[in-house]
Amino acid sequence: MNPVGTNPPVATAFFFYMLAATMIIGGVLVITRKNAVHSAMALITTLLAQAGLYLMLYAPFVAGVQIILYAGGIMVLFLFVIMLISIERSLKERQFNKQWLIGIVAAAALGGLFIAVYTTTTKGQPLFPAGRMFYGESQNTQGIASLLFDRYTGTYMFAFEIASLLLLVAIIGAVVMAKKRI
């Protein structure tokens, strides 16, 4: 509602670190908990914190969709399936296989790549812009719509439809695999 600049921005560094820490702790809990339901709940926390990060990036529409789809929809289906699994048996099973060496190498390589990208300069300029561009909050929903559907600026319509087609194929595949006789 406000024009940007009348109020001090809510998106302070404190909130970023808080949300990022929540995400990382949640992510670690997802892979370390033995109980699948606890993992799923940690994943929900991570996804909600991610929605908070989208809000900080002035993308409220994406944040709202993130909450509805991931936290409210997909995770409910996850829990639905997990609850039907016998937890007692899965608790006794070993959770990790012996690939920690490869895992560490891969993680270190990815981390190195991040650092390399962050420190690289081209013509004395870092790859990342020095400041963040401010968009009016209210433009986010309209902006997404014009990127998708506008006659002149809508360049992502095809990719969007292809993605939905992929999902449709997956749904039909699931039905075909689950049902013997249709």
Place this chain on the structure above:
Amino acid sequence: MHEFIQYIQSYLDSNLTPGGAGNIFWATVYILLVFVGLSVAVIAMNWLERKILAHMQVRLGPMRVGPHGLLQPIADAIKLLLKEDIIPAEADKLVFWIAPFIVVLAAFTVFVVVPFGPTHAITDMNIGILFMLGVSSLSVLGIVTAGWASNSHYPLIGALRSSAQMVSYEVAMGLAVVSVILMTSLNDQSTGTLSMIGIVQAQMAQGEWFIFKFFPLGLIGFFIFAIAMVAETNRAPFDLPEAESELTAGFHTEYSGFRWSLFFLAEYSAMIAVSSIAVTLWLGGWLRPFPNALSGHTWDLVFSFFPGLTFLLFAAICFYNTARMPKHPLFKIQTMGLGAFGAVLGLIGMVLFIPAARDRVGDIFWFSAKVAGFMYLYIWYRGTFPRYRFDQLMKVGWKVLLPTGLALLILTAVVAMRTELWAELQGVWRP
């Protein structure tokens, strides 16, 4: 100190919501007001539901605690708080402990964007309706985890039913909501809005509640939402997750005392929340009835008397029943109490006739009155309809509401864009 008072006063001149003005003091005041108001509404709803259901079934309902059982909810609350808090030995303690809080948080957080008036909302988000749908969809997580953590059969079955039901009906609900959002874009700039206040303002600008828009399309959308919202809140006739004849109490069978009362609180505030969505989207939010047929200053004045008149009516009912109380010494205190309650209500009614108060409460009154209508419908459904079987529930959700919702969305889009479509067609056929 002086600066602080100035800070408080600086908001009063603005025509923004406290969140929009960025005023922390007034935002806190509004949050407390909404919280207290909700709690009172839930208490009142508890009494009303038992009373109205009883009268529908030709019973008296609670009559013992206070005159006509008016103090029964308070007695119940004290009982619940004093009850032993039991956590089953085999339960997953942490999840069992967290689950009620997830449900309550989800149910209360949505009220951040509920517009009680053009400036009477805690804040106005530009994704308001999306936020409400998203956060209220989180409550199903609490229900599912509650059922699972109890580690018992009935709660687990209740949780499974609940998750299947709420996920299915969310789809139809979303389609009905999107058709309204399409209607908000019918202005000069042809930009729609997701903001709750913006949606009501769109209805004001178009001079028409969206339930009557593109008759009967708005009405169909409203019906889809009205059915889906009952299923979303797990209320009769869709209360399969807590079907007492099959599952004892469903997902909260193992909960007792304070934790159970949290589920109760969350259920009722979720009912109020979805009713507020319906009122905002289709019934013009805080706008008074008949904005077109009965317009002008005279009618504005007449309608501004309604809040006071309503309270006077309540007071009159109280006095009538005071006169009808049994003339026995044992009922002396109850009779006096009821008379005093009526006097307080009458006093509130008188205060609401003062012009300064009259102009400020009109929007809150109309919003609350419309929501109250929905709450009565909820009780009415419970007293009228038998419970659905689970396959019937799924059939209604997926084979009736979802196709209707899809057709409605397409039709609304076509009707809204009819002039542009017609121009395009003419361009194709007669180049």
